[in-house]
Amino acid sequence: MTINQTQVEDAVRQLLVAMGENPDREGLLDTPKRVAKMYQEMWSGLGKDPKDEFTAVFSEGHEEVILVRDIPFYSMCEHHLVPFYGLAHVAYIPSRGHVTGLSKLARAVEVASKRPQLQERLTAQVATALDEALSPEGVFVMVEAEHLCMTMRGIKKPGAKTVTTVAKGVFKDNIDQRKEILAMIQNG
Template sequence: MIDQKKAEEAVYQLLSALGENPEREGLLDTPKRVAKMYTEMFAGLNEDPKDQFTAVFSEEHEELVLVKDIPFYSMCEHHLVPFYGVAHVAYLPSDGKVTGLSKLARAVEVAAKRPQLQERLTAQVATALEEALNPKGVFVMVEAEHMCMTMRGIKKPGAKTVTTVARGYYKENPDERRELLSLIRGN
């Protein structure tokens, strides 16, 4: 649970340390607003992506399930600035065990709402899906732009980082993984 008062004090101290006057008119409520924003942006700290798979059904479907272009926003844990993009989540059901499609997007959202690394976010979504459904295969791909590369440092707006995790069937079968990538890319 986020300590709202402590967060407000920290923002106040940061503004002061930067040479700003936190008491001036435009900044008076900034510590409160920033603390409230971080409470929303880090809401995933209190949740497990695996717990999002509450709707699991038995269905005679053991072919690919893919939800692509799931938008997300997260915060780089190294600089506390945003990174954002889309996630593509696929699985190959086992024993007809499927989940509600929105649950895949919810797992991405929960994993993203915390100080995060893109590589970890990708793996957390794959692990959550694997643990919840025990599918034959899982594939997660995340494409994101990192503001720590856009606003500061190397300053390369538009550069995208792509991370993937392939498990089970998709790790063992490169041809199937290529076909899946083709579906994701729209080829």
């Protein structure tokens, strides 16, 4: 999905005027164009399904936990249109030894994060995509993020982190499996 650059530029220009700024002054002259380009990049996940990232599936006979942790991401709070950013941790236990490329886990996070988003939905979208694409024995996704809508405005609590999780399969049903994956995420 591509955004309408001209409409975004016009909207940014109107916002600047509405806020009492002069969009024709030297420092703001190219701001509408820069903002439109930024949104094109930041919302590049619109219209994409994170599940489509799991194109490489291999039969490796591996049936133990696979975890990619500390996947950095940036997203945009859909309530305030202010960024939130942090780390995602994505784990699964393959079924019948079917694994996917490790980069595919990070790509799914990237696609889900590149749109107006809620952290809870982001976490669920990644977990559901992996679960539907591979039908693993279990999926566990944890997302830790700082929300600039809480840092810069409102409550103004910089450094506060929000943690969300989604557990499916054995990670949901087996407390020992859940403890194991949490220990792997927290202790490296």
